[in-house]
Amino acid sequence: MSSRIGFETLDDEMTLESLPTEGEIPEWLDGTLVRNGPAKFEVGGRNMNHWFDGFAMLHAFRLRDGEVGYRNRFLRSDAYTEATEEGNLTRREFATDPCRSIFKRLFQTFFGNDGTDNACVNVTRAADKHIAMTETPMDVVFDLETLETEGHFDYEDDLGLDTASAHPHFDFDREELLNLGLNFGGTSHYRIYTQPADSGSRASVVRHPVDRPGYMHSFAVTEKYVVMTECPWVLNPLTLLAFDKPFAEHFEWKPEQGSRFLVFDRNDGELVTEASGPAMFTFHHVNAWEDRGSLYVDLSAYPSAAAVESLMLDRLRTHSHGELGARMRRFEIPLNETSSAREHALPEHSLELPRIDYRPRNGRPYRYVWGVGQSDPGEFIDHLVKMDVDSGEVSTWSEDDAYPGEPVFVPRPDRDPDSGEDDGVILSVVLKGEDERSHLSIMDAADLEEIGRARLPHHIPFGFHGHFYG
Ligand code: CO
Numbered sequence: 066m067s068s069r070i071g072f073e074t075l076d077d078e079m080t081l082e083s084l085p086t087e088g089e090i091p092e093w094l095d096g097t098l099v100r101n102g103p104a105k106f107e108v109g110g111r112n113m114n115h116w117f118d119g120f121a122m123l124h125a126f127r128l129r130d131g132e133v134g135y136r137n138r139f140l141r142s143d144a145y146t147e148a149t150e151e152g153n154l155t156r157r158e159f160a161t162d163p164c165r166s167i168f169k170r171l172f173q174t175f176f177g178n179d180g181t182d183n184a185c186v187n188v189t190r191a192a193d194k195h196i197a198m199t200e201t202p203m204d205v206v207f208d209l210e211t212l213e214t215e216g217h218f219d220y221e222d223d224l225g226l227d228t229a230s231a232h233p234h235f236d237f238d239r240e241e242l243l244n245l246g247l248n249f250g251g252t253s254h255y256r257i258y259t260q261p262a263d264s265g266s267r268a269s270v271v272r273h274p275v276d277r278p279g280y281m282h283s284f285a286v287t288e289k290y291v292v293m294t295e296c297p298w299v300l301n302p303l304t305l306l307a308f309d310k311p312f313a314e315h316f317e318w319k320p321e322q323g324s325r326f327l328v329f330d331r332n333d334g335e336l337v338t339e340a341s342g343p344a345m346f347t348f349h350h351v352n353a354w355e356d357r358g359s360l361y362v363d364l365s366a367y368p369s370a371a372a373v374e375s376l377m378l379d380r381l382r383t384h385s386h387g388e389l390g391a392r393m394r395r396f397e398i399p400l401n402e403t404s405s406a407r408e409h410a411l412p413e414h415s416l417e418l419p420r421i422d423y424r425p426r427n428g429r430p431y432r433y434v435w436g437v438g439q440s441d442p443g444e445f446i447d448h449l450v451k452m453d454v455d456s457g458e459v460s461t462w463s464e465d466d467a468y469p470g471e472p473v474f475v476p477r478p479d480r481d482p483d484s485g486e487d488d489g490v491i492l493s494v495v496l497k498g499e500d501e502r503s504h505l506s507i508m509d510a511a512d513l514e515e516i517g518r519a520r521l522p523h524h525i526p527f528g529f530h531g532h533f534y535g
Pocket of ligand 1: 186282349
């Protein structure tokens with residue numbers, strides 16, 4: 066019960082040329098792992114409400130010649146800078162609003178130009194820039210070497226999104242990024258856009274009307290299709306204007322309407338089919354692929370949107386979050402008829418923050434997923450998981466008082482890409498609760514045996530996502 070430090074602020078910014086290591090750091094690991102996550106949970110004596118609300122900090126682990134260097138910096142978003150200068154929260158975060166006493170504007174949205182740019186969720190690369198992302202369309206550019214903030218990404222189009230996912234996909238054949246967005250209005254729209262790898266200009270592909278949009282954190286893509294999973298955690302967009310409450314509180318859980326899978330053609334944006342599914346809630350799609358007239362989608366799903374409330378900071382800090390309940394689920398969607406999705410059994414093991422051998426297996430059949438798991442409802446995420454979705458075999462890594470973060474798979478450069486799906490390493494930032502220190506752990510991706518670790522002098526608050534820039 067010592068994971069609490071993972072939800073406490075880290076104020077120090079530092080550059081460490083070489084971290085003390087144990088075991089072996091593979092010589093072939095050459096690149097920078099950037100992790101993103103919240104690291105400051107209070108402003109002017111006031112606490113943020115939700116894990117997703119803390120101010121973004123970037124952590125860069127530079128791996129080269131068997132050595133590990135480290136640097137961390139707060140993202141100097143407008144949200145962070147204003148809050149630091151004024152001693153008050155000035156922007157609406159996911160589940161925390163500015164105080165009414167300083168709420169001087171007529172209304173201020175979560176997602177508009179005066180919404181938050183506290184990009185604490187993920188990082189990516191577009192148009193030769195490194196970008197931190199949250200779920201508003203204000204991406205923040207940072208320098209990979211120094212982690213200095215360079216301002217907002219300057220899109221050359223006028224796509225007019227109100228929200229955008231922090232989980233874009235990348236198609237290596239077409240050399241383009243795809244992402245999911247939303248417009249709110251009397252009629253709202255689910256959006257998909259593409260962006261050439263070397264361009265700052267996006268093109269709209271899908272614009273699908275919806276009356277009561279569902280919260281969508283991610284989506285899936287195959288060679289021909291885009292798949293959205295609309296869970297029954299939905300909002301009436303008009304209330305966004307009418308009521309002064311945090312974004313997350315506008316959503317309502319409507320299990321009676323079930324879930325809906327929407328499949329779109331990537332080329333013309335047309336709706337190919339929709340299929341009904343059970344009431345559930347998901348943040349993360351794992352993968353999707355086409356096979357003999359069906360589209361299969363794997364995701365990490367919760368029984369309900371109560372998962373969002375479980376991640377309120379006061380519950381996480383007091384271990385009253387309970388069983389978080391994320392499990393792998395697989396659905397088969399017939400492409401030539403409108404019907405119900407058929408569920409296929411996968412192991413019941415707890416699995417969140419899923420990662421796969423993204424290139425070349427995203428959008429194609431795959432075998433392995435790595436993630437984090439929770440073994441005790443009184444504990445936070447406390448082990449790493451590797452699941453073989455073909456055989457159902459599950460391997461885990463755990464250690465006393467250790468809380469691992471999202472496992473990022475890095476393939477061995479000389480592997481056989483056909484047979485070597487798990488030939489490489491897993492990088493995971495692990496918090497040791499009693500020590501109040503974190504370390505970067507390097508595991509053999511095949512069996513989750515630890516190869517080496519690099520120790521930090523401080524804790525890293527639990528983060529969300531990261532990317533290995535090789
Ligand atoms: Co996510």
